[in-house]
Amino acid sequence: MSPGAGNVTGEPRPLRDGDPRRIGGYRLTGVLGEGGQGVVYLSRISLDRPVAVKTLHARLADDAEARERFLRESEITRRVAAFCTARVLDAGVEDGRPYLVSEYVRGPSLDALVATDGPRTGGGLDRLAITTLTALQAIHRAGVVHRDLKPSNVLMGPEGPVVIDFGIARMLEHSTTASSGLVGTPPYMAPELLGGAPAGPASDVFAWAATLVYAATGHRAFPGTLAAVVLNAIMTREPDLGGVPGRLRPLLAACLAKDPAARPGVADLLTALTHERPLPAPPKAVGRRRLARAVAAAVAAAAIPAGYGLTDLFSAPAGIPFGSPVRAPVAGGQQWVLSVVTARLDGRPVVVSGGYDGTVAVADLATGAPVGAPLKGHRGPVWSVTASELDGRRVAVSGGLDGTVRVWDLATGAPVREPLTGHRGSVESVAAGDLGGRPVAVSGGLDTEVRAWDLASGAPLGRPFTGHADWVLAVAVGRLGGRPVVASGDHAGTILVSDLATGVRVAGPARGHRGPVESIAVGRLGDRPVIVSGGGDGDHTVRVWDLASAAPIGRPLAGHRSWALGLAVGELDDGRAVAVSGGYRDGAVRVWDLAAGRPLGGPLLGHRGLIETVAVGALDDRAVAVSGGDDGSIRVWSLGPPYPPD
Known part of the structure; x- marks a missing residue:
């Protein structure tokens, strides 16, 4: 039997002579299983909360490779979405033997x-x-x-x-x-x-x-x-x-x-x-x-409505009703699109995307045709991309699993400089901003830190922002009373607002999501600057917060049946503030009227697989939403009139 965290194939057997009675402060009550590497014991944090405590066999305690593999299991398991594995609660070493505590999954293998x-x-x-x-x-x-x-x-x-x-x-x-x-x-x-x-x-x-x-x-x-x-x-x-x-x-x-x-x-x-x-x-x-x-x-061919011809789908969005596809979905070289942002390059709108294959790609927003070759350099998935301007050049900023932040010249496809390093682990999110006329990038990652970078020099701006106790999944830049601030959300469900120049906390911690804050954006609701956040496993809501105080505004926006992993904010052609969110596993892109606190129209459907990312942009001066996912396609949706009825 494999002694996996949380494993049980029946009722636990009683403790025997030689079995420990306590590990790392956890009182043990039975044995769930035993394998070649270790033993899994049953313990309880409380009467109604059993946990599994896995420890390495005593005979392997002096085996450096076995210890390293055991300790690495804790790090790896924490990275994996909680819905698909037994969640790690604690880990440590006692008397030279590492142990791992996870939720207890009752049921047979x-x-x-x-x-x-x-x-x-x-x-x-x-x-x-x-x-x-x-x-x-x-x-x-x-x-x-x-x-x-x-x-x-x-x-x-x-x-x-x-x-x-x-x-x-x-x-x-x-x-x-x-x-x-x-x-x-x-x-x-x-x-x-x-x-x-x-x-x-x-x-x-x-x-x-x-x-x-x-x-x-x-x-x-x-x-x-x-x-x-x-x-x-x-x-x-x-x-x-x-x-x-x-x-x-x-x-x-x-x-x-x-x-x-x-x-x-x-x-x-x-x-x-x-x-x-x-x-x-x-x-x-x-x-x-x-x-x-x-x-x-x-899949793409099956998704195109029979009433549309290619000419219709590739035309400008004028007259295309709200929520309708602007063009046929295009599957590019990235089989798994993890992040998208819209920008303008040489006068035309483009979409920049980060892929699971480690590339950053640029495509024409109107047609989906690639613009240049993929930008290669990341070693592993590119979790997040954003766009900025540097010395009159349009640049993309990307962050990935390899722990680096990279800056690319979109016109030439060349890296602007050496990768920006400093994060100890995966960079989960990047955002662009401005500090006293200097273009800056902000990044958040697995090391629980938020960092700011001067894009002109590549130098870090001050020390990393602290305050998060868990890995930072999302960052966004906004302005509060004329000064730039950073809104950040973490895996523990905490939102902080920090001064971009100093890193000092301005507001928060705000807590409301019952699970991780998977995505975050900063926008305006009338004259009021706001944060919009998307919830992860166990929550699935979109929530609105006051940027100055981090106080919640209105009720949570509910409708997704999965994580709100993709999130963007913008304005409709009639001036209404909206948020666009993508449900990771429910296949739906949703648009929310922020002032009214309700969905605007029904879900936008078409992706075959997970939705990883959304953005808001403009095409021929009309608002559009852009979405990407693991089906490899980037889809463009009209946000223009005629609008759905109230």
Whole structure:
């Protein structure tokens, strides 16, 4: 049994002689499971709040590599969205042995459930496929490759499947070299790992498919009792898909391809599962990138209303009703769009986007055609982009998983200078502003700090802003009484307002979201400067706050069924202040009338997959909203009249 955080396959066994009674201040009441690396104990913070306490075996306490891997699990698990794994609550070291405390997930592992109750069927199997795939997508979005996805690491909790055990997981930016030995569980290891290649998202897709085969049939895709037999089958034989329902068989067969480049991506799989669009069976030489383009093209074609012709869709937004697409969605070179911002370049409107592939791309806002080649330099996903002006040049500022802030000349595509470094971990959000006539950038990241940078020199402005106790997910720049300020939101749900020049707190902490503050923007409501924020896991609301006092304004704006991960503010052509938000998993872009405190029209639908980002801009002097997501497309929506009725 794998001793994953929160793991339990039945009732805990009583403590025995030799079991500790207390670890790190947590009183232990039973044993949930034991594996080769450690033991998981049951404890309770309170009568109604059980927790799982995982500790390394005493015999491994002096093994530096085992200790490092155990401690890294805490860091990695904290990065992953709470909805898909057991949330880490505490970690430490006692008597030389590290321990990890997580929420307790009551329920059997998928492995144990299939063994006792038989294979999953019908809607239950479909739900399992979609929820575990969504969890895998969130894991990859956090910059992590799991490396040991298997039935015993999927807990069938009361609120749905939970993926656990990140003990051998790796950050994607650290997965570019092969490990010194085989790491993983043989029946679920992708062939490239056996050949010494580093693990990547495609390896997790292989393991996911092998897990689904077991769930659907009760037998492994590559059977065998000896590890050598199983590994030989993985390398040389086709998977045993006997008993897999017909609707899933071709999809799982594609995921179990020997060549990782021939496996579909997670976004493509979710599209196929949730929209019943079969994935094309790629020939052996077809790579994943080409397959993704084919799927995206099919989705885009299906999404275009029959009444529109290409000429209509690519025309100016004048006369296109509010909420309608301005043009056909264009899937560019970025298969996963994480951030967008609008700007003007050489007199024409463009959209700048940050991608999961580490690129920054520029496209014509009106047509979607690329402007120049992708800007490359980040090592890992680009979480956030913004635009500014520097010495008469239009520049983009980007922040990413590699912990750097980069500045790009949009006209030439060249980096303006060396990357801006200082953050200790991922840069989650960047914003642009002005300080005494100097263009500046602001960044927030995993290290809980907010930093300000002089774009002309690349130098940091003063010391990092402090005050956040958890990683900073969102930053925005505004003005308060003539002085520039920074609004920032963190994973703990806290919003702060700080003076941009000094870093001194002006307002806050403000708390209202029941979960992380995933996005933040600064705008105006009449003459009043305001903050607009989007809630994450456990909340899903959009909220409005007074910039000067951080006091809430009105009621939370509710409607999303998932995180409000994308957020932007702007004005309609009639002067109304609006916020535009994107629901991460609900596929909806929503527009909110801030003065009225209500939605304006219905949700804007069309994305096939997760919505990562939204922006507000202008096209031919008409307001538009822009959205991007993991389907690789950037969509442009009219915010012009005729408006929906009140």
